[in-house]
Amino acid sequence: MSGKLAVVGLGPGDARYLTREALAALDEADALYGYGPYLDRVAPRSGQVRHPTGNREEGARARAALAHAARGAKVAIVSGGDPGVFAMAASVCEEMAAGPPEWRALDMRIVPGVTAMLAVASRAGAPLAHDFCALSLSDNLKTWELIERRLAAAAEAGFVIALYNPVSQARTWQLAHAFTLLGRHLPGATPVIFGRAVGRTGEGLVVTTLAEASAIAADMATLIIIGSRETRVLARDGKAPLVYTPRAVSSVPA
Structure with a gap:
């Protein structure tokens, strides 16, 4: 059989x-x-x-x-x-x-199933509406040097970045280093979304900026989306803001 x-x-x-x-x-x-x-x-x-x-x-x-x-x-x-x-x-x-x-x-x-970056993006608005990439911040199966190169390349190319596995008990410093590195390539006002346990009891969503992102707690249940230079935050009276990336992009700064 x-x-x-x-x-x-x-x-x-x-x-x-x-x-x-x-x-x-x-x-x-x-x-x-x-x-x-x-x-x-x-x-x-x-x-x-x-x-x-x-x-x-x-x-x-x-x-x-x-x-x-x-x-x-x-x-x-x-x-x-x-x-x-x-x-x-x-x-x-x-x-x-x-x-x-x-x-x-x-x-x-x-x-197939609904992956975390899609669940978080839907809660926040439409941050993945233009080109994006997904990176795991875990250096268990690849070197940290490679992660740094990929982060820098993605930011310079104008991709929105979804970060999986941002923090664990054994990996406590990598996320802060990633934000520091991205700050060399992106403005401090770049929107950053922290989605924790989206789709489960106790889910939470925080919208902040790259300059302030290191102050937000994260763990292995957190998915982080870092916007591109084009990503916008739409404020709404009495309602949660919408984070979106316009579908049309004219160019990427050299």
Whole structure:
């Protein structure tokens, strides 16, 4: 019997962000694998076995799920947000490439989800309406020197920048350094959005400027969007401001 493996994006939090395809893939699975807090977001189903694992155990999680599916089971690996954006889909592909031939023969699909930068952007307005990029600030899998080069290049090219993984218990200084670096390429008045736990209980949104951004607390549940030189903040009486980037841009300063 041929097994199946689905890598399922849960979106940013609440079940209302789950797509119909994701719900169907979760319901079909005999077994679920995932980071414990992500598995907790999935409603239990009778007869379905769960295999929670800790953070930063992506490779081991992917190997276990692949081996389980190769035995003929229908398996789903859950991932926060979209599984292809700094998440589980790449780990599954990497382990499949390095593993036995039967893993590559599996019926495998990747089910998209709403990634954090889209959830935060929708709360704030339309900051991603023009060209943008997404960068992980984690230097666990790449050097800090490379991160700095990419930040500078993105700012100079006029991209709005979405920052994933801005802070962790082991990475406490990188975010402040990133803001300092970006301040060499962008005006201090550039809008910056901090979205924390958007789509979950206790979500918060703060709109500030690049000059003031270092004073705002962030953690691994925070997604940060740094505007370009074109990004604007539209004040509204009695309502939250709207942050947007115009669709038309004439040029990028040399």
